[in-house]
Amino acid sequence: xxxxxxxxxxxxxxxxxxxxxxxxxxxxxxxxxxxxxxxxxxxxxxxxxxxxxxxxxxxxxxxxxxxxxxxxxxxxxxx
Numbered sequence: 001x002x003x004x005x006x007x008x009x010x011x012x013x014x015x016x017x018x019x020x021x022x023x024x025x026x027x028x029x030x031x032x033x034x035x036x037x038x039x040x041x042x043x044x045x046x047x048x049x050x051x052x053x054x055x056x057x058x059x060x061x062x063x064x065x066x067x068x069x070x071x072x073x074x075x076x077x078x079x
Contacts, residue, residue, distance in 0.1 A: 007033070011047050038063070046072075 011033060034046040050057060061072040 007035075007045060007047070011049075 032046070032048050035044050038044050046061075048059060050059075059073070062069045063072055
């Protein structure tokens, strides 16, 4: 529970920093937050922020290892 709160606080801080540096340019911007350590068989959370987009984007992430590649996303919500 403490890790979720820390992640939420980090996201809020970065959003504040991004909005404070918001310029008039409409260049696409992105930010990705992921845990520094991923645990096996344990759900982990990450955050992706996309802004100033004027076209459809495709987002994918995979974990590459000697035993093969594994997709990290099973369902993405567009909010």
